[in-house]
Amino acid sequence: MLEVKEISFAYDRIPVLEGINFQLAQGEHLAVMGESGCGKSTLLKIIYGALQPSQGEIFWNGKQIKGPDQTLVPGKQGVKYMSQEFDLMPFTTVAENISSYLSSASPKKLEKRVRELLYVIDMVEFAGTKVKNLSVGQQQRVGLAKVLAQKPQLLLLDEPFSHIDNFRKSYLRRNLYDYLKTEGITCLTATHDSNDVLPFADSGLVLKDNVVLAHQPILELYDKPKDLYVASLFGEANKVSIEVIKSYANTKRRIIVYAHEFTLAHTSGIGAIVIKKYPMGSHYLYKGEAENQYLLFESTQDLDLGTEVRLNISIDIINKRLQNNNGY
Incomplete structure (x- = not known):
């Protein structure tokens, strides 16, 4: 188990992380999410032992991971970190780069691995390509294969798909996270892209303003976002008054509504005029001007600019957002 206890850190006395606490069981996958500069990479480096926290402690399977002020060599056996630099040997082949991190074995076993x-x-x-x-x-x-070759028990991935072509990402994500689950490898992935983690992570931790804003099972984090910031990490979202959606509702509370959750209605719902249109391939993303705000919504219908529409949302989604005080 990974235990992160009251971790704080500052660069030149400027706070980056304050009082970070969480636990992660063996074999589980945690997504560390947030906007650029929120401290995701810093947190992973502290967990690895490459940065010294100003306060707090980190334990892996009951043993403390010490920072550079306490040990000469960062890291702990079984804990591996893949940064946004890949630390490869440029003049050797792909296979040689990977095999250099494998323990001595027979040529046949080495080739198989x-x-x-x-x-x-x-x-x-590309095995023979330099x-x-x-x-x-x-x-x-x-770089991913290199860290996997070291058979980590705990793997720390910092934006692991940031340079990879979109058409390869989905296949690679499935391959990688299926492998980690099969091998029982505990994993933390720092990312700003929810597609990297939503289908694969067990839980999500959102950082904002130096602290943990939310820490929930990943689907709960998506279905019941704490606020508009959390929701925006998963896609286009709006904050809408229930009274505007359902005129009979006796409440002024507001809820988060993702753009894809709106449906076009004939009579009830929010009246809006289409002012922007963005083709997305399988659907269109629209910006609509309502009475008191702009709304983003999706539809497979090809609407002209200036079209008047009514936007509705199911009562099931409203009730889901109102649970656990997720209405505002």
Whole structure:
């Protein structure tokens, strides 16, 4: 188990993290989310032991992970960190980069293990290619294989898909996280992209203004966001008065509504005029001007600018957002 207790950190006396607490069981996956500069990377570096917290302690399986003020060599056995720099040997091949981190084994076992990791990162055909001839995205994938080759018990991934082509990301994400679950590897992924973690993480931790804003099971974090900031990490969202959506509702409370949760209605709902239109492939994203605010909504219908629409939302979604004080 990973235990993070009251971790605080500052750069040049400017607070970055304050009083961070959480636990993560063996084999679970935590998504660390938030906008750029919120402290995601800093938190991972502290957990790895590369940065010294100003206060607090970190334990992995009951043993303390010490910072650079307490130990000469950062890190702890079984804990591996993949930063946004990949630490590869540019003049050797992909296979040689991976195998250099494998324990001594027979050539046959070594080849089998390298091929297994090349499959995970979808680069079997690049085994003999020198790293210097790879794209940045391909190098990032080799960096993933390199840390997996070290058989981590706890894996810390800092924006692991940031340089990878969109058309490869989905396949790679499935491969990687399926592998981690099969091997029982505990994982923290720092990301600003919910697609990296929503289908795969067990829980999510959102950082904002130096503190933990929310820490919930990942689907609960999505379904019942604490506020508009949390919701915006998962997609386009609005904050809407229930009274405006349902005229018969006797409340002025407001709820979060994702753009895709609106449906076009004939009579009831919020009246709006389409003022912007963004083709998204499978659907359109629209910006509508309502009486007191602008709203983002999605539809498969091809609407012209200036079209008057009525936007509705199901009572099930309203009730879900009102649970646990998620209405405002």
